[in-house]
Amino acid sequence: MKSELEIRESRKMGRKVVVAVCTLNQWALDFEGNLRRILESIQEAKEQGALYRTGPELEICGYSCEDHFHEPDTFLHSWQVLAELLKSSTCQDILIDVGMPVQHRNVSYNCRVVFLNKKILLVRPKMMMCEDGNYRESRWFSCWTKERQIEDYFLPRMIANITNQTTVPIGDGVIATKDTCIGFEICEELWNPQSRHIPLGLDGVEIISNGSGSYMELRKAYVTVDLVKSATFKSGGAYLFSNLRGCDGQRIYFNGCSCVAVNGNIVSRGLQFALQDVEVTTATIDLEDIRSYRNKIRSRSHVAASNPPFPRITIDFALSDDSDMCLIVNRPIEWKYLTPEEEIALGPACWLWDYLRRSGQGGFFLPLSGGVDSSSTACIVFSMCTLICEAVERGESHVLDDVRRVVCDSEYTPKNPKELCNKLLVTCYMASENSSQETNQRAKQLASEIGSYHFPVLIDTAVKAVVGIFQAATGLIPKFKSNGGCVRENLALQNIQARVRMVLSYLFAQLMLWVQGRPGCLLVLGSSNVDEALRGYLTKYDCSSADVNPIGGISKTDLKSFLLYATNRYRLPALSDILEAPPTAELEPLAEGKITQTDEQDMGMTYAELSEFGRLRKMHSCGPYGMFEKLLHTWSERTPQEVADKVKHFFRCYAINRHKMTVLTPSYHAETYSPDDNRFDHRPFLYPVNWHWQFRQIDESVSLMTKIQETESA
Known part of the structure; x- marks a missing residue:
């Protein structure tokens, strides 16, 4: 029996098409795995x-191949994968576009390759490179600058033997099916002020696809969603x-x-964080809804009437069929955003799982101090374990296979x-002689609650041995302040303790699975936050x-909020108890068993x-003087001299410690002000410490x- 909604929908006239967007967990240079996941997504889309x-x-090939895009092998293997796709029966009778690097006339382009039934229809190169944040695309690729132009691309022989084509169109073209027109953007083109979806929409392109490699930052999920919605709000269409x-x-x-967005509304969406390697999200679109929406915007129609046309590649294929009246069109849905605390719980956990299962190691080792930072790291690992167990309960077999491979137990x-x-x-x-019982107990209790394999050790013997070597060489004994x-002397003695812990961490990471009778080693987890890295603390x-x-990449403030959520x-x-305790490194002697050292002090x-x-330093590009000027207003309750002293203190510390970012x-x-050297933050590591002119x-x-x-x- 059909529901009332289905009967009502079946009476509505119009061409309805089902389209699929795919979320894939690809891996740079894992051509075999990437091919398998692409084929799986195509199969699911057809089903x-x-x-x-x-x-x-x-x-x-994977997005983050970086300088491997300078290697001919990367292009060769990408074409080999495409050849396997063209030959696969899975790819028959469905219009497909995939992302891969292509060289045309000795210029490398980031492209979409569109194909149908063993025929390549169009190679569409990216027209706008992304150069901000962690992106450096023009290091490897060039923009296609010939707007609304296509050229002949000469296919590699391995592809020509399959398609029986010598050349195919490459350039800024669109695909015209029997019932609609499909155009393309690639990632940054959506973000750019002169986005291609506007002229595409004005030329009657009704479906615009965007293959993207967009990474997360805390509190930024809405940016992409708003852009996708706005891409079809002013000019209609499906995105x-x-x-x-x-x-x-x-x-x-x-x-x-x-x-998928239609006429300014999201109608279908995938998950933000998940352990699925392949997620296919489909939507049923009524093309007549797009045409009606556009026709009502009279100013748009007047502009469209004189819009220069795009080259159209016409194909004998339709996305709709005679049975489309039975399809139910996707209605607008509300996008529910995760809180920052949920993003911290899920994002780093998924990232850790990817790193662990692909590194070939057997788990993690974490020095657990009982403070906010190391406790946050421990909770993220526990969140990872929670996600894994939930996926196994849902029957996601690939997750269970990965777990068994990591723990080296097939059963x-x-x-x-x-x-x-x-x-x-x-x-x-x-523990050292400077550690308190309170932090020891907090670490022990948390370890018990999350179930980690936990043990305490004393490092004093190793610390004294290092100091003894110094004494033997110099005849001097350094003392705490x-x-x-x-x-x-005080700083040197603190640093010895900290560095001994690093040496011991790697010793235990290499041997603890041996102690437990398991093969392999552990990955050592760090637990310093983004603020301490910025300050060099x-x-x-x-x-x-x-x-x-x-x-x-997460601030101390956000970590505290995360622990409250956790x-x-x-x-x-x-x-x-961990949240209530003052942050401390516990590297200086205790006073009657109590800590005398706090991080902020x-x-x-x-x-x-x-x-x-x-x-201010990163997002607003402020030097010392610019930061001082802005903080005068932000910290209006403070005197100008107080603001100046704080700014100068920060920049002195920043200059002295910037070199530490080279080995971070x-x-x-996760954070837009990360000081991650040579990746996200391109700044020197040697500065004039006194900033004479600026100060x-x-x-x-x-x-x-x-x-x-x-x-x-007066």
């Missing part, structure tokens, strides 16, 4: 009734956005969210997150030096102030403002 399938950017998912070999995480099935965490995470409280030592080559760091989400009462600034400095552990990118300008402004205030008060 869901789609006659057009589009996928993410550079899906054949198909396909995005990558996962860690494909870099610090960034592609966060999915593939979707293993995780019972619950806590039990799985015991197999994947080893935590260690590395509280024991009469100078600042240099870490010891070079201490236990912030690790294999990967899931919280290295307390209830994962039922971890130990986090309450050591740094000379609060974590909230650090976040402010970071955003690869971190999950003098600040001092002169303070002097002038002070005189003005004195005159006004």
Whole structure:
């Protein structure tokens, strides 16, 4: 029996088409795996009734090949994968476009290749490169600059033998089927002020697809959604956005969210974070809805009447058929955004899982101090275990296969997150004579609640041995400041403890699975946050030096909010005490068993102030004087001299410690003010520490403002 809605829809006249956008977890240079996932997505699209399938950017080779795009092998293997797609029966009777690199007349382009039934219809090169954030596309590719022009592309012989074509069109063209017209954007073209979807829509292109490689940043999911919606709001049409998912070999995480928009509304969407390697999202579109919407916007129609046409590649194929009256058109849906706390719980967890299963290692090792940072890292691993168990319960067999491969047990099935965490995470409280019982107990309790394999060790013997070597060489014994030592002695003794912990971390990471009778090694996890990296408040080559760091791009403020969320989400009462405790490195002697050292006191600034400095430095491109001017208004309750002192203190510390960013552990990118050297943040690591010229300008402004205030008060 048909529902009333189905009967009502079946009476509506119009051409309806089913289209599919695909979210794929591709991996740079994993041509075999990438091919398998592309084929799986095409098969799923066909099973869901789609006659057009589009996928993410550079899906054949993986987006983050970077300088491998300078290698002929990358282009060769991409064509070989395309050859397998063309020959596959899975790809028959469905219009497909895939992303891959193509060289034309000795110029490399980032392209979409459109094909149908063993015939390549169009090679559409990217026309606008992305150069900001973590993107450096023009290092490897050039823009196609010939608007509304196509040329002959001479196919490699391996492809010509399959398609029986010598040349195919390459350029800024569109595909005209029997019933509609399809155009293309590639990632950055959606973001650019002169987006191609406007002239495409004015030329009557009704479906525009975008294969994208867009990565996540906290609180930024709405940006892509708003752009996709607006792409069809002013000029009507359907917009198909396909995005990558996962860690494909870099610090960034592609966060999915593939979707379809029609006439300014989202009608279908995929997940933001998930462990699925392949997710196909379909939508049924009524083409007459697009035509009616456009016709009502009279100013658009007047402009469209004189719009220069795009070259059309006409094909004998339709996306609709005679049975389309039975299809139910997708209606607008509301996009529900994740909170920042949920993004922290899910994004780094998925990133860690990708890294672990593709690295060939057996789990993670984490120095667990009982503080906010290392506890956040531990909770993210527990979140990863939770996601894995949920996926296994849903019957996602590839996740279970990966788990069994990681733990080296072909019969293993995780019972619950806590039990799985015991197999994947080893935590260690590395105590010294300066460590308090409170932090030891907090670490022990949290480890018990998440189920990690936990043990404490004392590092004093190793620290004394290192100091003993120095004493034997120099005849001098350094002392802490509280024991009469100078600042240099005090700092050196703190750094010895921190660096010994790093050495021990790698020793345990290499041998703990041997202790447990399991093959393989563990990945060492770092746990320094983005604010400490910005300030340089870490010891070079201490236990912030690790294999990967899931919280290295997240602020202290956000980590505290995340732990508050995790307390209830994962039922971890130990986090309450951790949140209430003042952040401390515990590297200086205790006073009657109590800590005498806090992070904010050591740094000379609060974590909230650090976040402010970071955003002004990176997002607003402020030097010392520009930052001072902006903070005068932001911190209006402070005197100009107080603001000046804070700004100068930050920039001195920043200059002194910038070199530490050159060895910063690869971190999950989540924050727009990350100081990640040579990736996201292209700045020197050697600075004039005193900033003479810049600070003098600040001092002169303070002097002038002070005189003005004195005159006004008189």
